[in-house]
Amino acid sequence: MLAHLDQSAVVDTNERVISVALSVRDFEYHDEYDQPPLDPASPLREIFRAMVSLLGDTPEVSSVRSEMGAALYPDLEFPGSVAVEVVLCSTMEAMHFAWETHGEPVGIFAVTGGPYEEAFADKLRIIVPCDEAYLRKWIEEERAGSSAVDPYHTDRKSDERALDAFLVTLTHELEHALDFIRHGGGISPRDIDTLSDCGEIDFDVTDACTGGFIREDMKCVDLDEHNDLMEERVEAAGRRLFAKIKPRLDPDIYSECLAAYSPASFEDLDDEYSSPEMF
Numbered sequence: 206m207l208a209h210l211d212q213s214a215v216v217d218t219n220e221r222v223i224s225v226a227l228s229v230r231d232f233e234y235h236d237e238y239d240q241p242p243l244d245p246a247s248p249l250r251e252i253f254r255a256m257v258s259l260l261g262d263t264p265e266v267s268s269v270r271s272e273m274g275a276a277l278y279p280d281l282e283f284p285g286s287v288a289v290e291v292v293l294c295s296t297m298e299a300m301h302f303a304w305e306t307h308g309e310p311v312g313i314f315a316v317t318g319g320p321y322e323e324a325f326a327d328k329l330r331i332i333v334p335c336d337e338a339y340l341r342k343w344i345e346e347e348r349a350g351s352s353a354v355d356p357y358h359t360d361r362k363s364d365e366r367a368l369d370a371f372l373v374t375l376t377h378e379l380e381h382a383l384d385f386i387r388h389g390g391g392i393s394p395r396d397i398d399t400l401s402d403c404g405e406i407d408f409d410v411t412d413a414c415t416g417g418f419i420r421e422d423m424k425c426v427d428l429d430e431h432n433d434l435m436e437e438r439v440e441a442a443g444r445r446l447f448a449k450i451k452p453r454l455d456p457d458i459y460s461e462c463l464a465a466y467s468p469a470s471f472e473d474l475d476d477e478y479s480s481p482e483m484f
């Protein structure tokens with residue numbers, strides 16, 4: 206961690222709004238990943254693409270306010286617009302292999318370039334797996350869990366809850382990227398790393414992720430808590446963002462997705478859903 210200036214004495218006269226352009230691409234398949242390629246007809250791919258399209262037009266996404274004290278760096282030029290790319294891949298294993306990540310994260314906000322660039326990324330990128338087998342299992346487990354604890358549980362309700370939780374992966378990772386823009390003034394991970402290494406800025410890539418020493422609410426927080434606070438903040442914001450776009454999602458795309466990964470047939474679910482007063 207770098208030494209940090211006393212920012213409390215500095216008034217930021219450069220508070221800026223940064224415009225964000227969201228795009229989506231499919232991850233190119235490589236033999237060495239030993240994973241199936243992304244199925245172009247996958248309902249998960251379709252719904253994630255529909256979500257990206259809605260999110261791109263959402264004001265909270267398309268313009269963000271920089272929280273970084275740009276006035277501290279009068280010699281640096283900060284971008285007025287930033288691209289964020291959503292990469293859809295087939296499985297979590299393919300994602301972990303390509304970005305050399307470990308553990309259980311369902312999606313990634315990638316500050317490293319993975320297969321695209323050496324070391325740090327020169328553009329903001331989030332990776333979301335359209336992992337159909339994983340989602341099927343998730344929905345099954347949610348059903349089993351719900352029926353054990355909730356006497357009023359219905360399969361449709363628990364299936365929707367599981368699907369929504371999975372779809373929040375996209376908005377959660379997007380909130381990490383938006384945070385990175387707010388904290389880093391729109392500079393790419395690679396440039397933040399370079400500028401930080403040569404002492405031109407007093408924060409590093411980790412600080413730009415967490416907002417540590419940059420955000421007003423993170424200036425006096427113990428270093429050990431930075432990650433936890435970041436995850437809490439991003440999870441809540443990702444859920445809010447999903448709740449905002451869900452009503453605008455094409456109901457046919459949503460139903461098709463639910464039917465594709467739900468253990469019961471769509472007709473069964475539809476029957477059950479035809480009596481909303483039961484909820």
Ligand SMILES: [Zn+2]
Pocket residue numbers: 377381436439
């Ligand atoms: Zn996260």
